[in-house]
Amino acid sequence: MQYLTGFKDIQAVISKYSQTKILWIDTEIADYQTSKPRLSLIQVLDKPTQMGIDAAETERVSILDVLEKSEIIDEFIEKIIFNPDIEKVFHNASYDLRFLGNRQAQNVSCTLEMAKSIPYYLLPVPNFKLETLAEQLCHLSAVDKTQQGSDWGIRPLSRKQLHYAKMDPVYLARVHHRLLQLKQLANPDPVKEDLSALMIRYRQLEHQWKQIDTEINHIKNRIKAAMAAQEVSETAGFKLSSSKRTTKKAAFEQLAKLTQTLGIELDLPVTLTKAVQKQLGEAIEQLSLEEEVSTNWRLSIQELEDEDLPF
DNA sequence: AAGCCCACGCGACAAGACTA
DNA sequence: TAGTCTTGTCGCGTGGGCTT
Numbered sequence: 001m002q003y004l005t006g007f008k009d010i011q012a013v014i015s016k017y018s019q020t021k022i023l024w025i026d027t028e029i030a031d032y033q034t035s036k037p038r039l040s041l042i043q044v045l046d047k048p049t050q051m052g053i054d055a056a057e058t059e060r061v062s063i064l065d066v067l068e069k070s071e072i073i074d075e076f077i078e079k080i081i082f083n084p085d086i087e088k089v090f091h092n093a094s095y096d097l098r099f100l101g102n103r104q105a106q107n108v109s110c111t112l113e114m115a116k117s118i119p120y121y122l123l124p125v126p127n128f129k130l131e132t133l134a135e136q137l138c139h140l141s142a143v144d145k146t147q148q149g150s151d152w153g154i155r156p157l158s159r160k161q162l163h164y165a166k167m168d169p170v171y172l173a174r175v176h177h178r179l180l181q182l183k184q185l186a187n188p189d190p191v192k193e194d195l196s197a198l199m200i201r202y203r204q205l206e207h208q209w210k211q212i213d214t215e216i217n218h219i220k221n222r223i224k225a226a227m228a229a230q231e232v233s234e235t236a237g238f239k240l241s242s243s244k245r246t247t248k249k250a251a252f253e254q255l256a257k258l259t260q261t262l263g264i265e266l267d268l269p270v271t272l273t274k275a276v277q278k279q280l281g282e283a284i285e286q287l288s289l290e291e292e293v294s295t296n297w298r299l300s301i302q303e304l305e306d307e308d309l310p311f
Numbered sequence: 312a313a314g315c316c317c318a319c320g321c322g323a324c325a326a327g328a329c330t331a
Numbered sequence: 332t333a334g335t336c337t338t339g340t341c342g343c344g345t346g347g348g349c350t351t
Binding site: 027028029030031032033037040090091092094095096098112116127128129130148149150152 | 348349350351
């Protein structure tokens with residue numbers, strides 16, 4: 001790890017990184033709970049090794065101390081964040097980007113978004129914190145998050161803080177690597193799919209799924225009814241709440257007249273249902289219609305006879 | 312605490328398939 | 332032909348997760 005505080009050193013490293021294809025980046029923010037949060041550190045990792053958290057990998061991390069160095073931050077944003085040729089990987093990118101150029105950022109990947117897009121059965125984790133993904137997806141143990149909320153505005157930073165700061169991009173890169181694998185698994189080419197294998201798998205799951213699905217809905221409804229009947233609104237993670245909504249409706253003719261007399265512009269499309277179309281008849285030609293054709297593919301699945309069950 | 316983003320539940324609809 | 336079933340969509344509000 002190199003911990004850089006000097007302008008020249010940081011500039012040199014920025015210019016080095018501006019030549020790479022992909023960077024794994026994390027930040028630490030001071031005074032995050034106030035209205036004036038300050039960017040404290042930018043941690044950057046390039047080209048991590050594939051296997052193991054070895055010294056070589058963690059030593060690659062650069063920690064850029066940018067507290068109160070807005071010119072340097074701007075330079076980082078200009079040369080790295082706005083550069084579309086460099087892929088920048090963050091966990092929860094929208095948070096870090098608030099301090100790094102916001103929406104103007106180019107070529108950004110977010111491991112949080114990636115993780116959320118993968119179906120639960122492929123990534124069965126209780127949440128998508130970086131810590132959890134590092135531990136459960138990459139089997140890294142002893143992920144220490146105790147420094148996360150520490151004071152990043154003080155100097156000098158403690159050894160613990162710097163250690164924490166350098167580990168995050170390492171975890172990030174490992175998580176990112178595994179997520180790319182899962183993403184491939186989750187997005188097979190439809191042309192190359194093994195249809196019969198898929199259908200067998202479907203039949204295998206169908207039976208179990210029906211049992212579980214019906215039971216879970218049944219239990220939900222019973223809990224709902226029981227909580228209502230016993231006047232329990234909250235218990236052990238179950239909360240019963242009700243909400244009201246009012247929908248207002250008016251006769252179309254009345255609405256049309258009213259808006260005309262009041263001169264209110266109501267420019268909204270009205271769906272002409274089959275019934276309305278029929279009532280209009282030929283007169284429909286007088287309207288300038290906006291037609292939308294969509295094709296929906298429907299999968300209908302026949303019940304299997306008992307003897308055909310593949311299990 | 313702040314800000315962003317998304318999943319979820321829900322009601323209301325639409326419309327094709329099916330059925331008597 | 333009318334009614335039912337199934338599937339899908341939409342908007343809206345809520346609630347929760349993620350980062351420091």
